[in-house]
Amino acid sequence: MKYLLVEDNIELARAICSRMSLDGHLVDHAALISEAVDYANAGEYDLILLDIMLPDGDGRSFLKQHRAGKNNTPVIVLTARSQVSDRISMLDLGADDYVTKPFDHAELQARCRAVLRRNAGSAQSSIQMGNVEFDPVGGHLTVKGNVINLRNRELRLLEVLMNARGQVFSKHKLVDRLFSYDDDVSENAVEVYIGRLRKHLDGSDVQIKTLRGLGYRLDHDA
Amino acid sequence: MKYLLVEDNIELARAICSRMSLDGHLVDHAALISEAVDYANAGEYDLILLDIMLPDGDGRSFLKQHRAGKNNTPVIVLTARSQVSDRISMLDLGADDYVTKPFDHAELQARCRAVLRRNAGSAQSSIQMGNVEFDPVGGHLTVKGNVINLRNRELRLLEVLMNARGQVFSKHKLVDRLFSYDDDVSENAVEVYIGRLRKHLDGSDVQIKTLRGLGYRLDHDA
DNA sequence: GTCAGCTTGTCATGGTTGTGTCACGATACG
Protein backbone atom coordinates (compact mmCIF):
# COMPACT_ATOMS: atom_id res chain seq x y z
CA MET A 1 0.00 0.00 0.00
CA LYS A 2 1.10 3.51 -0.73
CA TYR A 3 0.30 6.22 1.78
CA LEU A 4 0.62 9.96 1.70
CA LEU A 5 1.27 11.54 5.07
CA VAL A 6 0.65 15.26 5.42
CA GLU A 7 2.05 16.42 8.74
CA ASP A 8 4.28 19.31 9.72
CA ASN A 9 5.55 17.94 13.01
CA ILE A 10 8.71 16.25 11.82
CA GLU A 11 9.17 13.91 14.74
CA LEU A 12 5.65 12.64 14.63
CA ALA A 13 5.87 12.25 10.88
CA ARG A 14 9.05 10.25 11.17
CA ALA A 15 7.51 7.99 13.79
CA ILE A 16 4.47 7.30 11.65
CA CYS A 17 6.60 6.69 8.59
CA SER A 18 8.82 4.17 10.28
CA ARG A 19 5.85 2.40 11.77
CA MET A 20 4.08 2.16 8.45
CA SER A 21 7.22 1.06 6.67
CA LEU A 22 7.51 -1.80 9.11
CA ASP A 23 4.14 -2.94 7.91
CA GLY A 24 5.45 -2.96 4.40
CA HIS A 25 3.75 0.20 3.28
CA LEU A 26 5.38 2.89 1.24
CA VAL A 27 4.93 6.33 2.74
CA ASP A 28 5.49 9.68 1.12
CA HIS A 29 5.70 12.60 3.47
CA ALA A 30 4.60 16.16 2.85
CA ALA A 31 5.02 18.87 5.49
CA LEU A 32 3.05 21.53 3.65
CA ILE A 33 -0.23 21.73 1.79
CA SER A 34 1.58 22.82 -1.33
CA GLU A 35 3.85 19.78 -1.17
CA ALA A 36 0.88 17.55 -0.53
CA VAL A 37 -0.88 18.81 -3.62
CA ASP A 38 2.19 18.09 -5.71
CA TYR A 39 2.49 14.58 -4.34
CA ALA A 40 -1.19 13.88 -4.81
CA ASN A 41 -1.07 15.04 -8.39
CA ALA A 42 2.05 13.08 -9.14
CA GLY A 43 1.06 9.68 -7.82
CA GLU A 44 -1.76 7.36 -6.92
CA TYR A 45 -2.17 6.79 -3.22
CA ASP A 46 -4.21 4.18 -1.41
CA LEU A 47 -4.71 6.33 1.65
CA ILE A 48 -3.99 9.85 2.80
CA LEU A 49 -3.26 10.78 6.41
CA LEU A 50 -3.93 14.46 6.83
CA ASP A 51 -3.06 16.78 9.67
CA ILE A 52 -5.25 19.85 9.61
CA MET A 53 -3.02 22.46 11.24
CA LEU A 54 -0.35 23.18 8.72
CA PRO A 55 1.99 26.14 8.38
CA ASP A 56 0.80 27.14 4.93
CA GLY A 57 -2.91 26.74 5.41
CA ASP A 58 -5.76 24.65 6.59
CA GLY A 59 -5.99 20.96 5.76
CA ARG A 60 -9.56 21.65 4.81
CA SER A 61 -8.53 23.42 1.66
CA PHE A 62 -6.53 20.40 0.64
CA LEU A 63 -9.39 18.05 1.37
CA LYS A 64 -11.86 20.20 -0.50
CA GLN A 65 -9.60 20.42 -3.51
CA HIS A 66 -8.95 16.72 -3.32
CA ARG A 67 -12.61 15.81 -3.35
CA ALA A 68 -13.47 18.39 -5.96
CA GLY A 69 -11.05 16.63 -8.25
CA LYS A 70 -13.30 13.54 -8.05
CA ASN A 71 -10.57 11.81 -6.20
CA ASN A 72 -11.78 8.85 -4.21
CA THR A 73 -8.67 8.12 -2.18
CA PRO A 74 -9.76 7.68 1.41
CA VAL A 75 -8.58 10.31 3.86
CA ILE A 76 -8.01 9.94 7.58
CA VAL A 77 -7.71 13.22 9.42
CA LEU A 78 -5.29 13.65 12.30
CA THR A 79 -6.58 16.25 14.69
CA ALA A 80 -5.96 17.59 18.14
CA ARG A 81 -8.69 17.00 20.63
CA SER A 82 -9.31 20.69 21.06
CA GLN A 83 -10.15 21.26 17.42
CA VAL A 84 -13.61 19.87 17.74
CA SER A 85 -15.43 22.05 15.29
CA ASP A 86 -12.73 21.41 12.71
CA ARG A 87 -13.27 17.75 13.06
CA ILE A 88 -16.92 18.18 12.30
CA SER A 89 -16.41 20.08 9.12
CA MET A 90 -13.76 17.61 8.06
CA LEU A 91 -16.17 14.74 8.14
CA ASP A 92 -18.67 16.87 6.32
CA LEU A 93 -16.12 17.60 3.64
CA GLY A 94 -15.59 13.95 3.01
CA ALA A 95 -12.97 12.60 5.34
CA ASP A 96 -13.38 8.91 5.96
CA ASP A 97 -12.33 8.83 9.56
CA TYR A 98 -10.48 10.88 12.10
CA VAL A 99 -7.98 10.12 14.81
CA THR A 100 -7.39 12.47 17.69
CA LYS A 101 -3.87 13.30 18.76
CA PRO A 102 -2.17 12.03 20.69
CA PHE A 103 -2.96 8.62 19.33
CA ASP A 104 -1.73 5.16 19.81
CA HIS A 105 0.01 3.79 16.76
CA ALA A 106 -1.79 0.52 17.02
CA GLU A 107 -5.02 2.43 16.83
CA LEU A 108 -3.96 4.40 13.79
CA GLN A 109 -3.01 1.20 12.05
CA ALA A 110 -6.35 -0.33 12.92
CA ARG A 111 -8.18 2.69 11.56
CA CYS A 112 -6.18 2.55 8.37
CA ARG A 113 -6.97 -1.10 7.86
CA ALA A 114 -10.64 -0.50 8.58
CA VAL A 115 -10.91 2.34 6.10
CA LEU A 116 -9.04 0.44 3.44
CA ARG A 117 -11.14 -2.65 3.91
CA ARG A 118 -14.33 -0.64 3.84
CA ASN A 119 -13.18 1.08 0.72
CA ALA A 120 -11.97 -1.93 -1.16
CA GLY A 121 -14.05 -4.95 -0.32
CA SER A 122 -17.24 -2.89 0.02
CA ALA A 123 -19.69 -4.86 2.10
CA GLN A 124 -17.70 -8.08 2.05
CA SER A 125 -16.18 -8.06 5.47
CA SER A 126 -15.78 -11.67 6.46
CA ILE A 127 -12.90 -13.77 5.26
CA GLN A 128 -13.37 -17.34 4.15
CA MET A 129 -10.61 -19.91 4.18
CA GLY A 130 -11.35 -23.59 3.89
CA ASN A 131 -13.97 -24.60 6.43
CA VAL A 132 -13.16 -21.54 8.48
CA GLU A 133 -14.94 -18.23 8.27
CA PHE A 134 -13.57 -15.23 10.06
CA ASP A 135 -15.70 -12.16 10.68
CA PRO A 136 -13.60 -9.35 12.14
CA VAL A 137 -16.59 -7.01 12.31
CA GLY A 138 -18.71 -9.49 14.18
CA GLY A 139 -15.75 -10.52 16.27
CA HIS A 140 -16.17 -14.24 15.80
CA LEU A 141 -14.90 -17.24 14.00
CA THR A 142 -16.86 -20.09 12.50
CA VAL A 143 -15.21 -23.47 12.27
CA LYS A 144 -17.26 -26.17 10.59
CA GLY A 145 -20.46 -24.32 11.50
CA ASN A 146 -19.55 -23.79 15.15
CA VAL A 147 -19.35 -20.18 16.23
CA ILE A 148 -16.40 -19.30 18.42
CA ASN A 149 -16.10 -15.95 20.11
CA LEU A 150 -12.59 -14.63 20.06
CA ARG A 151 -11.04 -12.33 22.57
CA ASN A 152 -9.58 -9.02 21.72
CA ARG A 153 -5.98 -10.02 21.16
CA GLU A 154 -6.79 -13.30 19.52
CA LEU A 155 -8.97 -11.46 17.09
CA ARG A 156 -6.31 -8.96 16.19
CA LEU A 157 -3.70 -11.63 15.74
CA LEU A 158 -5.92 -13.70 13.51
CA GLU A 159 -6.80 -10.64 11.51
CA VAL A 160 -3.16 -9.95 10.83
CA LEU A 161 -2.50 -13.52 9.77
CA MET A 162 -5.64 -13.82 7.67
CA ASN A 163 -5.00 -10.64 5.75
CA ALA A 164 -1.70 -11.98 4.53
CA ARG A 165 -2.06 -15.75 4.35
CA GLY A 166 1.01 -17.59 3.40
CA GLN A 167 3.21 -14.74 4.57
CA VAL A 168 5.68 -15.36 7.35
CA PHE A 169 5.47 -13.06 10.36
CA SER A 170 8.35 -12.91 12.77
CA LYS A 171 7.49 -12.73 16.43
CA HIS A 172 9.05 -9.32 16.54
CA LYS A 173 6.76 -8.10 13.82
CA LEU A 174 3.72 -9.56 15.49
CA VAL A 175 4.59 -7.84 18.75
CA ASP A 176 4.82 -4.62 16.79
CA ARG A 177 1.45 -5.20 15.27
CA LEU A 178 -0.45 -6.26 18.30
CA PHE A 179 0.91 -4.02 20.97
CA SER A 180 1.38 -0.32 21.20
CA TYR A 181 4.78 1.22 21.35
CA ASP A 182 5.12 1.71 25.07
CA ASP A 183 3.75 -1.69 25.95
CA ASP A 184 6.82 -3.63 26.85
CA VAL A 185 5.87 -7.14 26.01
CA SER A 186 7.94 -10.27 25.72
CA GLU A 187 7.85 -12.30 22.53
CA ASN A 188 6.65 -15.21 24.56
CA ALA A 189 3.27 -13.48 24.65
CA VAL A 190 3.01 -14.10 20.93
CA GLU A 191 3.78 -17.77 21.43
CA VAL A 192 1.00 -17.93 23.99
CA TYR A 193 -1.50 -16.31 21.66
CA ILE A 194 -0.51 -18.51 18.78
CA GLY A 195 -1.19 -21.45 21.06
CA ARG A 196 -4.59 -20.13 22.02
CA LEU A 197 -5.53 -19.47 18.42
CA ARG A 198 -4.43 -22.95 17.44
CA LYS A 199 -6.78 -24.36 20.02
CA HIS A 200 -9.62 -22.45 18.45
CA LEU A 201 -8.67 -23.64 15.00
CA ASP A 202 -8.52 -27.25 16.12
CA GLY A 203 -10.32 -29.52 13.71
CA SER A 204 -10.28 -27.03 10.87
CA ASP A 205 -8.26 -27.26 7.70
CA VAL A 206 -6.46 -24.06 8.55
CA GLN A 207 -3.36 -24.16 10.65
CA ILE A 208 -0.68 -21.88 11.97
CA LYS A 209 2.67 -23.27 11.04
CA THR A 210 5.83 -22.60 13.01
CA LEU A 211 8.95 -21.79 11.06
CA ARG A 212 11.68 -22.20 13.60
CA GLY A 213 13.73 -19.05 14.00
CA LEU A 214 11.63 -17.23 11.43
CA GLY A 215 8.13 -16.90 12.70
CA TYR A 216 4.61 -18.09 11.96
CA ARG A 217 2.51 -18.55 8.87
CA LEU A 218 -1.16 -19.28 8.28
CA ASP A 219 -1.59 -22.26 5.98
CA HIS A 220 -4.51 -23.97 4.35
CA ASP A 221 -4.20 -27.72 3.82
CA ALA A 222 -5.22 -28.66 0.32
CA MET B 1 -29.85 5.31 -9.30
CA LYS B 2 -30.99 8.89 -9.42
CA TYR B 3 -30.77 10.92 -6.25
CA LEU B 4 -32.02 14.35 -5.31
CA LEU B 5 -29.88 16.15 -2.77
CA VAL B 6 -31.41 19.09 -0.93
CA GLU B 7 -28.68 20.88 0.99
CA ASP B 8 -27.71 24.52 1.27
CA ASN B 9 -24.13 24.06 2.41
CA ILE B 10 -22.39 24.12 -0.94
CA GLU B 11 -19.19 22.43 0.16
CA LEU B 12 -20.98 19.59 1.83
CA ALA B 13 -23.27 19.21 -1.15
CA ARG B 14 -20.35 19.05 -3.52
CA ALA B 15 -18.63 16.44 -1.35
CA ILE B 16 -21.72 14.27 -1.28
CA CYS B 17 -22.29 14.66 -5.00
CA SER B 18 -18.79 13.62 -5.92
CA ARG B 19 -18.96 10.68 -3.55
CA MET B 20 -22.24 9.48 -4.96
CA SER B 21 -21.14 10.02 -8.52
CA LEU B 22 -18.17 7.82 -7.88
CA ASP B 23 -20.60 5.11 -6.89
CA GLY B 24 -22.23 5.50 -10.26
CA HIS B 25 -25.29 7.40 -9.11
CA LEU B 26 -26.68 10.46 -10.76
CA VAL B 27 -27.24 13.33 -8.34
CA ASP B 28 -29.25 16.49 -8.79
CA HIS B 29 -28.62 19.20 -6.28
CA ALA B 30 -31.07 21.75 -4.90
CA ALA B 31 -30.01 24.38 -2.39
CA LEU B 32 -33.48 25.65 -1.61
CA ILE B 33 -36.87 24.17 -0.90
CA SER B 34 -38.32 25.94 -3.91
CA GLU B 35 -35.68 24.41 -6.16
CA ALA B 36 -36.24 21.03 -4.60
CA VAL B 37 -39.95 21.19 -5.38
CA ASP B 38 -39.19 22.00 -8.98
CA TYR B 39 -36.76 19.14 -9.30
CA ALA B 40 -39.10 16.71 -7.63
CA ASN B 41 -41.94 17.66 -9.94
CA ALA B 42 -39.78 17.46 -13.00
CA GLY B 43 -38.23 14.06 -12.53
CA GLU B 44 -38.52 10.70 -10.90
CA TYR B 45 -35.99 10.07 -8.18
CA ASP B 46 -35.07 6.85 -6.47
CA LEU B 47 -34.04 8.58 -3.27
CA ILE B 48 -34.10 12.04 -1.76
CA LEU B 49 -31.50 13.30 0.70
CA LEU B 50 -32.99 16.18 2.62
CA ASP B 51 -31.37 18.69 4.90
CA ILE B 52 -33.93 20.24 7.22
CA MET B 53 -32.36 23.61 7.94
CA LEU B 54 -32.71 25.51 4.72
CA PRO B 55 -32.63 29.25 4.03
CA ASP B 56 -36.13 29.41 2.59
CA GLY B 57 -37.90 27.23 5.06
CA ASP B 58 -38.01 24.03 6.98
CA GLY B 59 -37.33 20.75 5.23
CA ARG B 60 -40.33 19.41 7.04
CA SER B 61 -42.67 21.40 4.87
CA PHE B 62 -41.08 19.88 1.80
CA LEU B 63 -41.41 16.43 3.27
CA LYS B 64 -45.05 16.93 4.16
CA GLN B 65 -45.84 18.27 0.72
CA HIS B 66 -43.94 15.43 -0.86
CA ARG B 67 -45.87 12.77 1.00
CA ALA B 68 -49.17 14.57 0.54
CA GLY B 69 -48.63 14.20 -3.19
CA LYS B 70 -48.74 10.45 -2.70
CA ASN B 71 -45.15 10.37 -3.66
CA ASN B 72 -43.48 7.23 -2.50
CA THR B 73 -39.84 8.13 -3.10
CA PRO B 74 -37.85 7.30 0.02
CA VAL B 75 -36.38 10.21 1.92
CA ILE B 76 -33.33 10.28 4.15
CA VAL B 77 -33.12 13.32 6.37
CA LEU B 78 -29.79 14.95 7.13
CA THR B 79 -29.90 16.60 10.50
CA ALA B 80 -27.57 18.14 13.01
CA ARG B 81 -27.13 16.11 16.11
CA SER B 82 -28.66 18.78 18.29
CA GLN B 83 -31.88 18.49 16.34
CA VAL B 84 -32.29 14.85 17.10
CA SER B 85 -35.37 15.46 19.18
CA ASP B 86 -37.01 16.28 15.89
CA ARG B 87 -36.43 12.77 14.76
CA ILE B 88 -39.80 11.48 15.80
CA SER B 89 -41.61 14.17 13.94
CA MET B 90 -39.45 13.57 10.88
CA LEU B 91 -40.10 9.91 10.86
CA ASP B 92 -43.77 10.57 11.49
CA LEU B 93 -43.90 12.82 8.50
CA GLY B 94 -42.66 10.02 6.38
CA ALA B 95 -38.89 10.11 6.34
CA ASP B 96 -37.39 6.69 5.89
CA ASP B 97 -34.26 7.26 7.85
CA TYR B 98 -32.11 10.03 9.16
CA VAL B 99 -28.39 10.60 9.39
CA THR B 100 -26.89 13.01 11.86
CA LYS B 101 -24.25 15.47 10.78
CA PRO B 102 -21.40 15.19 10.73
CA PHE B 103 -21.59 11.80 9.23
CA ASP B 104 -19.23 9.32 7.87
CA HIS B 105 -19.71 9.00 4.15
CA ALA B 106 -19.48 5.27 4.31
CA GLU B 107 -22.36 5.38 6.73
CA LEU B 108 -24.45 7.56 4.46
CA GLN B 109 -23.85 5.16 1.61
CA ALA B 110 -24.82 2.25 3.80
CA ARG B 111 -28.02 3.98 4.88
CA CYS B 112 -28.89 4.73 1.29
CA ARG B 113 -28.45 1.13 0.31
CA ALA B 114 -30.49 -0.02 3.29
CA VAL B 115 -33.37 2.32 2.54
CA LEU B 116 -33.42 1.39 -1.13
CA ARG B 117 -33.36 -2.28 -0.29
CA ARG B 118 -36.10 -1.90 2.27
CA ASN B 119 -38.13 0.06 -0.21
CA ALA B 120 -37.78 -2.51 -2.95
CA GLY B 121 -39.35 -5.16 -0.77
CA SER B 122 -42.31 -3.10 0.44
CA ALA B 123 -41.97 -0.78 3.37
CA GLN B 124 -42.04 -1.93 6.95
CA SER B 125 -40.89 0.37 9.63
CA SER B 126 -40.69 -1.95 12.59
CA ILE B 127 -37.90 -4.45 13.04
CA GLN B 128 -38.64 -8.00 14.09
CA MET B 129 -36.10 -10.20 15.79
CA GLY B 130 -37.12 -13.37 17.55
CA ASN B 131 -39.93 -12.64 19.97
CA VAL B 132 -38.98 -8.99 20.01
CA GLU B 133 -40.47 -6.31 17.86
CA PHE B 134 -38.93 -2.89 17.78
CA ASP B 135 -40.71 0.14 16.39
CA PRO B 136 -38.24 3.00 16.03
CA VAL B 137 -40.95 5.35 14.82
CA GLY B 138 -43.28 4.78 17.73
CA GLY B 139 -40.40 4.49 20.13
CA HIS B 140 -41.48 1.30 21.77
CA LEU B 141 -40.51 -2.29 22.05
CA THR B 142 -42.69 -5.36 22.24
CA VAL B 143 -41.33 -8.37 24.07
CA LYS B 144 -43.54 -11.43 24.05
CA GLY B 145 -46.58 -9.24 23.56
CA ASN B 146 -45.78 -6.78 26.31
CA VAL B 147 -45.29 -3.23 25.17
CA ILE B 148 -42.38 -1.36 26.73
CA ASN B 149 -41.84 2.33 26.22
CA LEU B 150 -38.24 3.26 25.72
CA ARG B 151 -36.60 6.49 26.66
CA ASN B 152 -34.90 8.57 24.06
CA ARG B 153 -31.35 7.34 24.56
CA GLU B 154 -32.33 3.74 24.99
CA LEU B 155 -34.21 4.01 21.75
CA ARG B 156 -31.29 5.36 19.80
CA LEU B 157 -28.92 2.81 21.22
CA LEU B 158 -31.21 -0.06 20.39
CA GLU B 159 -31.73 1.36 16.94
CA VAL B 160 -28.02 1.40 16.27
CA LEU B 161 -27.61 -2.16 17.48
CA MET B 162 -30.67 -3.44 15.64
CA ASN B 163 -29.64 -1.95 12.35
CA ALA B 164 -26.43 -3.92 12.41
CA ARG B 165 -27.10 -7.10 14.32
CA GLY B 166 -24.18 -9.34 14.81
CA GLN B 167 -21.79 -6.44 14.44
CA VAL B 168 -19.56 -5.41 17.29
CA PHE B 169 -19.73 -1.79 18.36
CA SER B 170 -16.96 -0.44 20.53
CA LYS B 171 -17.99 1.84 23.33
CA HIS B 172 -16.10 4.60 21.62
CA LYS B 173 -18.15 4.16 18.50
CA LEU B 174 -21.38 4.08 20.44
CA VAL B 175 -20.49 7.30 22.22
CA ASP B 176 -19.86 8.79 18.81
CA ARG B 177 -23.21 7.62 17.57
CA LEU B 178 -25.30 8.60 20.54
CA PHE B 179 -23.81 11.85 21.66
CA SER B 180 -22.75 15.00 19.95
CA TYR B 181 -19.10 15.92 19.85
CA ASP B 182 -19.24 18.69 22.37
CA ASP B 183 -21.03 16.51 24.86
CA ASP B 184 -18.13 15.21 26.83
CA VAL B 185 -19.53 11.92 27.94
CA SER B 186 -17.75 9.07 29.63
CA GLU B 187 -17.89 5.63 28.13
CA ASN B 188 -19.44 4.46 31.35
CA ALA B 189 -22.65 6.10 30.15
CA VAL B 190 -22.81 3.49 27.42
CA GLU B 191 -22.36 0.73 29.96
CA VAL B 192 -25.25 2.14 31.93
CA TYR B 193 -27.51 2.26 28.90
CA ILE B 194 -26.58 -1.23 27.87
CA GLY B 195 -27.57 -2.32 31.34
CA ARG B 196 -30.89 -0.54 31.11
CA LEU B 197 -31.62 -1.98 27.70
CA ARG B 198 -30.76 -5.45 28.91
CA LYS B 199 -33.32 -5.06 31.66
CA HIS B 200 -35.93 -4.27 29.05
CA LEU B 201 -34.92 -7.22 26.93
CA ASP B 202 -35.09 -9.59 29.87
CA GLY B 203 -36.99 -12.72 29.03
CA SER B 204 -36.64 -12.27 25.30
CA ASP B 205 -34.52 -14.34 22.98
CA VAL B 206 -32.51 -11.31 22.02
CA GLN B 207 -29.51 -10.37 24.07
CA ILE B 208 -26.72 -7.85 24.13
CA LYS B 209 -23.47 -9.66 24.41
CA THR B 210 -20.37 -8.11 25.93
CA LEU B 211 -17.10 -8.74 24.15
CA ARG B 212 -14.54 -7.69 26.69
CA GLY B 213 -12.22 -5.04 25.36
CA LEU B 214 -14.08 -4.95 22.06
CA GLY B 215 -17.58 -3.73 22.66
CA TYR B 216 -21.14 -4.96 22.46
CA ARG B 217 -23.10 -7.01 19.98
CA LEU B 218 -26.78 -7.78 19.59
CA ASP B 219 -27.33 -11.52 19.31
CA HIS B 220 -30.33 -13.67 18.67
CA ASP B 221 -30.30 -17.08 20.35
CA ALA B 222 -31.27 -19.76 17.90
C1' DG C 1 -42.14 30.62 40.20
C1' DT C 2 -41.96 26.09 41.94
C1' DC C 3 -42.93 21.55 42.63
C1' DA C 4 -43.32 16.87 41.07
C1' DG C 5 -41.96 13.47 38.03
C1' DC C 6 -39.09 11.68 34.77
C1' DT C 7 -34.67 11.30 32.18
C1' DT C 8 -29.85 11.19 32.08
C1' DG C 9 -24.94 11.00 33.09
C1' DT C 10 -21.53 10.23 36.89
C1' DC C 11 -19.53 7.94 40.67
C1' DA C 12 -17.99 4.33 43.65
C1' DT C 13 -17.92 -0.36 44.50
C1' DG C 14 -17.39 -5.00 43.77
C1' DG C 15 -17.17 -8.88 40.68
C1' DT C 16 -15.27 -10.95 36.51
C1' DT C 17 -12.06 -12.15 33.05
C1' DG C 18 -8.64 -11.19 29.68
C1' DT C 19 -3.76 -10.94 29.54
C1' DG C 20 1.16 -11.47 29.97
C1' DT C 21 4.65 -13.80 32.67
C1' DC C 22 6.82 -17.62 34.51
C1' DA C 23 8.51 -22.07 34.80
C1' DC C 24 9.20 -26.23 32.94
C1' DG C 25 8.63 -29.70 29.49
C1' DA C 26 8.85 -30.80 24.52
C1' DT C 27 10.93 -30.46 20.17
C1' DA C 28 14.03 -29.33 16.46
C1' DC C 29 18.61 -29.07 14.93
C1' DG C 30 23.51 -29.01 14.67
Place this chain on the structure above:
DNA sequence: CGTATCGTGACACAACCATGACAAGCTGAC
Protein backbone atom coordinates in the same frame (compact mmCIF):
# COMPACT_ATOMS: atom_id res chain seq x y z
C1' DC D 1 23.97 -35.00 23.28
C1' DG D 2 23.67 -30.10 24.10
C1' DT D 3 21.54 -26.00 23.08
C1' DA D 4 18.41 -22.84 21.29
C1' DT D 5 13.71 -22.38 20.36
C1' DC D 6 8.98 -23.20 20.99
C1' DG D 7 4.54 -24.98 23.53
C1' DT D 8 1.65 -24.74 27.35
C1' DG D 9 -0.59 -25.11 32.10
C1' DA D 10 -0.97 -22.26 35.98
C1' DC D 11 -1.30 -17.95 38.07
C1' DA D 12 -1.64 -13.11 39.64
C1' DC D 13 -2.86 -8.73 38.43
C1' DA D 14 -4.77 -5.11 36.09
C1' DA D 15 -8.17 -3.72 33.14
C1' DC D 16 -12.75 -4.03 32.25
C1' DC D 17 -17.53 -4.25 33.13
C1' DA D 18 -22.14 -4.26 35.87
C1' DT D 19 -24.94 -1.89 38.81
C1' DG D 20 -27.27 0.66 42.65
C1' DA D 21 -27.42 5.20 44.23
C1' DC D 22 -27.42 9.93 43.37
C1' DA D 23 -27.54 14.67 41.65
C1' DA D 24 -28.35 17.73 37.99
C1' DG D 25 -31.50 18.82 34.08
C1' DC D 26 -35.51 19.12 31.87
C1' DT D 27 -40.65 19.40 31.26
C1' DG D 28 -45.04 20.53 32.14
C1' DA D 29 -48.79 21.64 35.24
C1' DC D 30 -50.67 24.76 38.22
